Structure formats: structure tokens, C-alpha cells
Amino acid sequence: MKAFTVRRINDSDLDDFIRIRLEALRLHPAAFGASYEDWKQKSAEFFAERLRVESVFGGFDLQNTLQGMIGVSSNTAPKLRHVATIWGMYVRAEMRGTGLSKSLMAAAIKAASGAKTIKLSVMTTNHAAQILYRSFGFREWATDTAALCVDGVFYDELLMRLDAESSS
Template structure:
């Protein structure tokens, strides 16, 4: 299923066949933007292929990953995780958002986020999207706000990075 095609970047749901491309892109993300993720590149590099396949999309329908492509190369991605718990299955988590540096500033991040919102909205039980970002990541904050996400809190000292401790900004988007 294709969602949005911003110029030359078709966006579609990733499948197990995309696992190698997804792993390569996300390892690049962990290396290039280590402050944006709670896991390290070394931790993710150690994950087996089966972990990456589950991350792309689980058989139980609790995970979906979207990818943006340029000339058959994966250049951007965003993932959705859904809860199986009755009390929280109305909200999905947005994670793993990354666009390669060469493709930034062209609206691809916005297109990926709109595709994620569309994918979540296609599930009638999903009423909200939640995400976190590291304090100080102003480009990501602007992007998420442009889609309609609102900040509802900041977890202080949530992650330890080379520069010290940083908080995690919590944001939500109502789909109802």
C-alpha cells in the first residue's frame, strides 16, 4: 500500500523483504543521531535479523513501519507500535523516525509523518498517537508540531548521552 508520493519518494509499508535495507538505514540513524534514540548503535547492531523483521511489522499486527524510497534505496522511515492491552490499545506509539541527511529539507519528514497518521487512522480503534523526542531536537519538535502533535510533558534526565543527561519531551496527537 502506498500512502504519499512527495516528488520522487514513494512511501509504502515495509515488509520482511525490506529488512536488510531497514537495518542499514536505522544503523545509520543510530550512528548519525545518537541523541535521538534511547538505544545505541552497538545495541542495535547486535540484534539478529529476526528482531529487525519483527520491528518492521509483526505477525500480530502490533507493529508497522513505513519507508520512503529513492531509486530503490530506503532513505527515510517511521514506525508505529500498537498495544495489545485492552486499556491502551486506543493509542499507538510513533518511533524510529529518520530521514537521511541528503534528503532533509525537502518535506520528506512531513510526508512520512502524514503517512504514519494515515496508517494509524486507518485503524478505527486508534484514537491517539504518542511519541517522545530528546530535549533540544528543535527540527523534530517543529516537524511534530506541524502535524498537530502537542507537548504534554517532559521527563527530566531521561537519557544519558555524551553531553550529559537530557530530558524526553512527550507529545500526543488526537485522532478522534
């Protein structure tokens, strides 16, 4: 029996979503393009809008506590609507190794199933995440050198993608 459930985060989970997103940004500043300092200034409406316009999934433990999250953005521009982007993957330390990351990733990929390409980025030093993403078929297509600068330290990002199989 799994020690968690995965479902789309909704308005009733807003406070928990804000907490876990800010926690992720605060604890792992080099893992995200967004910054804790910027996002802690955002209004609850800003976070609620993310839940309305993007698919954000949460992993909840048996006490219904939000323990992890992942987001999926779909592009609406006519020339880019075939591309979805996975963002904000985070699982609390105590839930790592339980299969929650894998379940969150599966939910995100399913939500992006209409896209021809799903993209994500991961720090070049985050080998556990890279292994997870590769297990779903993601492949590297570029390295963004010095993609992020955190406290004067530059970090490289590995750009990965999953392309839908050709139907021809």
C-alpha cells in the first residue's frame, strides 16, 4: 500500500501549496529558476492563478499533508502550443525514496499528453533527478552553462525533453 496519493492541487490546498513552494525555493535555491525572495512577496492571488492556469499536482501523505509537488505549463502561443514544460518538482526529504517522485512525474506527463514535446531543466549536479527523468524517457538536448547565479555562484542546467513518438 502506498503511503501517499497524488492529485491535482486545488483552491482548497492553496495555503499548503504556498508553503511547499516557498519551502522548496528556500531550501534549494540552486534547483529553481524562481527565487524565494521574489516569491515570498507574491500575493495569495498570484499562487491561486498558478493553480488555475497550470496543472499543479501534489503528493499527499496518509494524513493529507502535502509532501511534494510538480507543475506543468502548456504554451498557448500558436507556434508553441505543441510544447509543455515541467516545473517546480519538489519532494520533502522524508518522502524521498517512497515512489512519490515517480508518481508525481507520471501525473505531470499524463497532464501534458497532448503535447508533442515535454521539456524540463535540472541542475547538472542533481543526479537523482536526472535518473528519474531518464527512466521516463527524457533525454538531454543541451547544457545551459551558468544558467543560474545564486549568491555569486553559477550553476549549469541540463535541458531535457521527452518527444511523443511519431505516428507515421
